[in-house]
Amino acid sequence: MGKITLPRSGLYSLVAAAYRREPKRWGPMLTGAVILCLLLFIYWAGRNFNPYQVRILNLIGINIGLGLSLNLINGFTGQFSLGHAGFMAVGAYTTTLLMMPPAVKQMNFFMVPLISPLDEIQLPFIVALLLGGLVSALMGFFIGAPVLRLRGDYLAIATLGFSEIIRIVITNIRSVTNGALGLKAIPAYTNLWWSWGFALLTIFVITRLIHSSYGRAFKAIREDEIAAEAMGIGLFRHKMLAFTLGAFLAGIGGGFQASLLTTIDPNMFRFILTFEILLIVVLGGMGSITGTVIAATIVTILKEVLRGVEAPMNLGFISLPGIPGMRMVIFSLLLILVVLFYREGIMGQRELSWEGLFGPRNGRPERGVEA
Amino acid sequence: MILLQMEGVGKNFGGLTALADFNLSLAPGELVGLIGPNGAGKTTVFNLITGVYRPSEGRIVFDGRDITGLRPDLITRCGIARTFQNIRLFGNLTVLENVLVANHLRLRSNPLEAVIRWGRYQAEEREMVAYSRALLEAVGLDHLAEEEASSLPYGQQRRLEIVRALATKPKVLLLDEPAAGMNPAEAEELMDFIRQIRKDFNLTILLIEHHMRVVMGICERILVLDHGLTIAEGSPAEIQKDQKVITAYLGVETGA
Numbered sequence A: 001m002g003k004i005t006l007p008r009s010g011l012y013s014l015v016a017a018a019y020r021r022e023p024k025r026w027g028p029m030l031t032g033a034v035i036l037c038l039l040l041f042i043y044w045a046g047r048n049f050n051p052y053q054v055r056i057l058n059l060i061g062i063n064i065g066l067g068l069s070l071n072l073i074n075g076f077t078g079q080f081s082l083g084h085a086g087f088m089a090v091g092a093y094t095t096t097l098l099m100m101p102p103a104v105k106q107m108n109f110f111m112v113p114l115i116s117p118l119d120e121i122q123l124p125f126i127v128a129l130l131l132g133g134l135v136s137a138l139m140g141f142f143i144g145a146p147v148l149r150l151r152g153d154y155l156a157i158a159t160l161g162f163s164e165i166i167r168i169v170i171t172n173i174r175s176v177t178n179g180a181l182g183l184k185a186i187p188a189y190t191n192l193w194w195s196w197g198f199a200l201l202t203i204f205v206i207t208r209l210i211h212s213s214y215g216r217a218f219k220a221i222r223e224d225e226i227a228a229e230a231m232g233i234g235l236f237r238h239k240m241l242a243f244t245l246g247a248f249l250a251g252i253g254g255g256f257q258a259s260l261l262t263t264i265d266p267n268m269f270r271f272i273l274t275f276e277i278l279l280i281v282v283l284g285g286m287g288s289i290t291g292t293v294i295a296a297t298i299v300t301i302l303k304e305v306l307r308g309v310e311a312p313m314n315l316g317f318i319s320l321p322g323i324p325g326m327r328m329v330i331f332s333l334l335l336i337l338v339v340l341f342y343r344e345g346i347m348g349q350r351e352l353s354w355e356g357l358f359g360p361r362n363g364r365p366e367r368g369v370e371a
Numbered sequence B: 001m002i003l004l005q006m007e008g009v010g011k012n013f014g015g016l017t018a019l020a021d022f023n024l025s026l027a028p029g030e031l032v033g034l035i036g037p038n039g040a041g042k043t044t045v046f047n048l049i050t051g052v053y054r055p056s057e058g059r060i061v062f063d064g065r066d067i068t069g070l071r072p073d074l075i076t077r078c079g080i081a082r083t084f085q086n087i088r089l090f091g092n093l094t095v096l097e098n099v100l101v102a103n104h105l106r107l108r109s110n111p112l113e114a115v116i117r118w119g120r121y122q123a124e125e126r127e128m129v130a131y132s133r134a135l136l137e138a139v140g141l142d143h144l145a146e147e148e149a150s151s152l153p154y155g156q157q158r159r160l161e162i163v164r165a166l167a168t169k170p171k172v173l174l175l176d177e178p179a180a181g182m183n184p185a186e187a188e189e190l191m192d193f194i195r196q197i198r199k200d201f202n203l204t205i206l207l208i209e210h211h212m213r214v215v216m217g218i219c220e221r222i223l224v225l226d227h228g229l230t231i232a233e234g235s236p237a238e239i240q241k242d243q244k245v246i247t248a249y250l251g252v253e254t255g256a
């Protein structure tokens, strides 16, 4: 287990001393303080950031939720799923179709009209989101039932296949999805409060779940299926629980993304999208919540920063044409490097915790059940 | 009264008969040894009882209920727990967490209650932690509760695996070569430990051992397997004198 060394400056020793005296009291207080700071920052950012920066901040929040939902399945339960883009697509389309005003629908569906109850329906954003999550969870349930009996590589291939099937079905049922044309002018409800609310709520739910008896059962399955089953843990039931909850959260994340980007089409939900979320999970550490939060932030920002490499470049003596897809090449290389040389990712299975930062055994992350 | 009964149980892997016409009756409170050379079919017996394999023939009755072909987790819920020949701990989890996992089968709160932590979940979690800590204390592993299971020395890992099985609150405990890889002194200490838990937890135990000497002192009754066949059954004294057993063992032990 790696040691985290920290500067032992004045403020640090002050907080550490207080924490060590009453960890049960100071732990939640510190967490509350961090959340408060975050909310203040979001408030401030909403007023001072330019629209481009706000968009990135929104994407970070959504990607935290998406990364955690995949980490629940892949990192904590050890079921290597590659189907996230499919669930996001289901959530994005369901949410969009349920909240888009009928007039905008009519504008979008100029080739093939939208089928009947859908063309009239307009639900509040939150209701549409939840229904998007539920439809995605239902999809996860029906896909999970056959594929979660598979192991390892087969599971990865099967979920990838289902994700592609979902995308192709969406492309083809034009009277529901508008096919390859996609949907435009989606109401832009997603704002910093929504996306970060989603992030915080996901962090809360996953943290609580992972630190509960169910979370221990998930990790036991990850560590050794045969032993877990011999301890009375129903493998299928628990895998389904993780998979369906992951699909639910992915669906909601997809809904937020649709309303942030205001336009969706089937091509957005190719494997590359799953790959981006997977990169966050692997880079942060399979089985680390704080790792995913950190990696989601890094990857989202990096993706924007690297936008430059796809633009035409003029180096004075030579001008290069823009290479679309260059960012993904860089991300792929990054993933390969992580897997080859840094398999644990940023955090491994560890967590940043107050106990780890300030506890008497500084450097040893908090473990056990009180967390 | 019979707690666990196997009637004419057999298991084939393709052309290989790993176990044939196996019969076993365990009365409550008994400690029975299952011995035999490597590849005799001992672990296969455990895998059949615990549902890892489905018998090719025969049936298995536990506590008056036919459990043949039942799923492993459901069999554990019925009251049969086991350890593995090659230790199978949850390596990245702590010692305490390993034991806690084995409490999960008694949890009644649903996942939502576990997340919200309202109502009965908190009480159940406290109870699980208290019970697991008490178990660890009873076997002298409590000072290691927060250590990672994989960091324990070999002997402690074996013990932890037994404690983890105990946490499911079994009636029957199946131990697969728990003394494997131990020197005679350690093996003797482990046998004392097994005697102790048998008494403290009112257990019925089926114990696999590769080395005959280890089981002689602890078991009332011994079954001997060789090439999937039961070649002898009786008290340790009878087994020691049995010509077929001597041949089976001499053939192996001099060859090894």
Ligand SMILES: Nc1ncnc2c1ncn2[C@@H]1O[C@H](COP(=O)(O)OP(=O)(O)O)[C@@H](O)[C@H]1O
Residues within 6 Å of the ligand: B013, B016, B017, B018, B036, B037, B038, B039, B040, B041, B042, B043, B044, B045
């Ligand atoms: N899953 C399996 N597939 C094929 N053969 C197996 C399997 N499990 C056990 N066997 C075979 O069954 C025989 C008995 O194995 P086992 O019960 O493990 O022996 P023991 O525990 O007495 O050493 C061996 O020949 C072994 O190779």
Ligand SMILES: [Mg+2]
Residues within 6 Å of the ligand: B042, B043, B044, B085
């Ligand atoms: Mg064996």
